[in-house]
Amino acid sequence: MDAADFCSVEKYQRATPAIGPSFGPIREAFNAFIGNMARVHTLAYMPPLIAGSTIAWERCDCLALAELHKSEDYPLISGFNDLRLRPEAPEFNQAVYDHKEQLRVIYMNDMSKRLLAGDPSPATLNQVALGVLMDTGDQRMIDGLQAVLQAVVVETWTSFEMLVEMVWDGACQLKPGFEAGIMMNKHRKDPVLGVDRKTGFRTLDGMRFTYELGFSKSPKIMGIMDDLRLLALQSVRNIFVHKRGFVDDEFIKRQSILANEACFAPFVSLLEKEPIKLTGSSVREHKNPAIDLAIDLVCEVDLWLTDNP
Numbered sequence: 001m002d003a004a005d006f007c008s009v010e011k012y013q014r015a016t017p018a019i020g021p022s023f024g025p026i027r028e029a030f031n032a033f034i035g036n037m038a039r040v041h042t043l044a045y046m047p048p049l050i051a052g053s054t055i056a057w058e059r060c061d062c063l064a065l066a067e068l069h070k071s072e073d074y075p076l077i078s079g080f081n082d083l084r085l086r087p088e089a090p091e092f093n094q095a096v097y098d099h100k101e102q103l104r105v106i107y108m109n110d111m112s113k114r115l116l117a118g119d120p121s122p123a124t125l126n127q128v129a130l131g132v133l134m135d136t137g138d139q140r141m142i143d144g145l146q147a148v149l150q151a152v153v154v155e156t157w158t159s160f161e162m163l164v165e166m167v168w169d170g171a172c173q174l175k176p177g178f179e180a181g182i183m184m185n186k187h188r189k190d191p192v193l194g195v196d197r198k199t200g201f202r203t204l205d206g207m208r209f210t211y212e213l214g215f216s217k218s219p220k221i222m223g224i225m226d227d228l229r230l231l232a233l234q235s236v237r238n239i240f241v242h243k244r245g246f247v248d249d250e251f252i253k254r255q256s257i258l259a260n261e262a263c264f265a266p267f268v269s270l271l272e273k274e275p276i277k278l279t280g281s282s283v284r285e286h287k288n289p290a291i292d293l294a295i296d297l298v299c300e301v302d303l304w305l306t307d308n309p
Contacts, residue, residue: 023305025170029163030298036159037291044152044283149278150240156287157237160230163294165201167301168210174305204234220300228257229289232264236286239276247274263289 089095199213200206208225215221235254239245247270258264263285267276 023170023174023302025173026167026298026302026305029166029170030295032166033159033163033294033298036155036162037294040152040155040159040287043148043155044287046148146278149280149283150245152283153233153278153286154237154240156290157233160233160290160294161201161207163297164207164211167298168201168214171214171301171305175308204230215301215304218300218304221297221304224293224297224300227289227293228261229263229286230293232258232261233286233290235264236267236276245275247272247276 198206199210201210208222211221211225231254235251235258239247239251243251247267249272251267251270252272255264255268255270259268263282266279266282270276
């Protein structure tokens with residue numbers, strides 16, 4: 001994850017007056033999505049914060065050791081004239097702790113300032129640290145970090161799913177008779193695939209079919225719903241929710257379809273029954289496109305409702 005990722009929801013919140021939909025129910029859907037994704041971003045902060053704090057403390061430990069002339073790897077740092085730092089002093093251990101804590105606060109404050117200024121280096125450090133924590137061999141740490149990353153993916157899909165349904169409901173409220181005509185075709189045989197298609201919002205195909213019945217004359221809306229990055233997000237999410245994180249045959253079938261999608265690149269060579277392991281960067285590649293597509297969908301439906309009173 002990089003610094004820009006953490007600011008994207010706030011950016012959309014600030015832009016709401018400019019790009020926000022003009023119809024009440026659609027705006028409500030938009031605001032609900034932003035609220036949900038703000039929670040996702042808060043969750044996404046946790047692994048970098050854990051990793052960053054770990055590295056910060058380790059660095060401060062090295063600085064304190066250098067100050068005490070106990071480290072050959074770091075140059076001597078002057079500036080502390082604390083008599084308690086003499087090894088024979090009764091308060092020696094407390095003094096070491098105090099100095100480490102001071103250095104930690106200085107470092108963390110500096111990192112926060114650079115992050116707020118848009119400098120990606122702190123987050124880059126955290127991404128490296130995330131990998132370090134994953135490689136510690138501590139299975140509890142590994143499982144915990146994976147659980148957080150998985151939750152970001154699952155919640156991102158749920159937020160998008162909710163938005164699609166709320167936008168549809170909003171369109172039905174604003175356009176009397178819109179839904180009645182759709183429900184007459186809620187089950188239909190696909191002439192190409194030869195399978196029954198059903199309207200609904202619990203699967204991507206159900207969402208696509210529903211929107212196809214209502215917005216088939218809008219290439220932009222249908223282009224959003226047909227975006228393969230949504231299929232990739234749903235596929236990865238389903239593995240965690242329904243398959244305990246292990247690749248199944250359905251996932252294998254989708255590998256060829258999604259082979260050219262950057263967000264799916266880490267998973268394109270996995271074999272059946274292999275576990276899916278996430279990283280900060282792979283989560284980012286699923287989360288950010290979902291936000292962009294959701295905003296595009298809101299704006300395009302808003303425009304369609306304006307043009308089709």
